[in-house]
Amino acid sequence: MTTVLQCHELGRYYGQVVGLNELTTELGSGIIGLVGPNGAGKSTLLRLIVGEIRPSRGWLKVLGEVPFGNRELYRRLGFCPQQDALYEDMTGYDVVRLLLRLGGYSPRESKERAERALERLSLTGRMHSRVSTYSKGMRQRVRIAQAIAHDPQFLVLDEPMTGLDPLGRREVLELLRALGASGTHVLFSSHILYEVEHLTAEIVLIHRGRLLAKGALPEVRALLSKHPRRVELGARRARDLARALIGCEEVVSVRVSSTIESEDRLSIETRAVGPFFQRLNAIAAAERFGISAVRSADASLEAVFDYLIA
């Protein structure tokens, strides 16, 4: 597997504020989601990766190169920044074309590539309108278009779904998936975990400037073995079921919540999921509790995230 990113004790401070702290990791190829709450250090890490800022301590290599001011690296790198900034008085096409020209492409090739990139982002119809007339979603599409127009080897996107409507989000997710499938390394940040989960199982979690976890989602999930896991049940006789479960050794806690429908919901915390489900089967077979739904509530990335920052 290609190592796309290496960093060792990477730190970045803004005066007294810690942006990133002692980050030591390696990232491989494919699509990787960078996850963390606002202020976690995601954007700082991405800015370090694209060489917009320098590390305060430690070191970082992207595709084997130190990024700050590295022109050779920039030929292979595409970056979609988080900030909603574009040249307002230029058209979307002109912005992408200008940046391609600066990338070393001829006027003709820049034109072709700009048109192609904007077409991939479904902006062909409005590409000759001024950016100042664009909606938030269209501006985001231009930012993504300029990042992919030169077919970078490594694509870095900071909150790429910001401002996009549901259709736009789906289109961008499909685009990133296609780029990943074609061999482009993609690193993108998001605090909308649903999107990350739908695009990749490979995640990096950071919080307060520190690396919390890294790897495939199941691997990260395995880190949580010490945490109780939550199972949700829907049942007509939820309170009776709760009484039956509360004495079991696998169960840590049971909470009943009412719903407006004819059944209540049970939220159960367990330390051993397997034995718990065996026990549940046995209880359900012995007595009818009207169990209508069983769901592992913390299988989602959101739950993993909640646990890790708790």
Add this chain to the structure above:
Amino acid sequence: MKELARAAWILFQAHLWRIFRTRRAYIAAGLAGLPVALAVLVRFVSHFEGPPPLELLVSIVWFFLVQTIVPLVSLVMASAVIAEEIEDRTITYLFTRPIPRPSILLGRWLAVALPIAVMLVASAELVVRLLENTGTEQGAKEWMPEGMHGSILQTVLMGGVVYSALFAAAGALFKRPMLIGLGYTFVYEGFLGNLPGANQKATVVFYLRSFLFSEHRSLAGEAEEAIFSIPLVEPGAAVRSLGLILVGALVLGAWRFARREYVLAA
């Protein structure tokens, strides 16, 4: 070097036409129009027998246009060369392109230097023409010493180009180039440049003064003491010194710009 020139040229082309849509360009054009407005006022209010006194020309061209308007127009336009990209947070796109960073400063400076030069030269030309035709026709042709008209335009042109390079560099060196530039214009150039002593040689205005007046000392008239408090240098030496200041400012600005990191707000 080839990549530097190529990227600077692309940025110059891309930003040149954008300049004319900015509020700064309107402010600069308004400032450049002030000496013209003054000349119009003189033309329609004053009544001279023969051409107007040369002191009037010196007052408007030297004290008002060259010493005040030229640095101010340059400041308004050129201090934004880098600051605008940072304030608008668009610098990220340029920093992540495979171009030498100094080309950003150079290309964008060229894109403001040209409009600055056009505005100031047009202003100076209009002032001279308006004053030339003030008063009676008689003697208008002999109004100025030979070559003076061209010297005025060249002085204004060089002043605009050199000051704009200084203020563009200030944008790369300091966080608030406009404030620094205002301080430089009025405190450093305005005060130091007119204070008797060799300290004048550390100012742009001294070399502009040398270029304009070293061969036309008589022009100063009653203002001679104020203008020539120390010996002037030859026009050729003045041009070389201005060239050195120009190159020095751009090199320093480019050097700093290539190394400095800009932390943009999210």
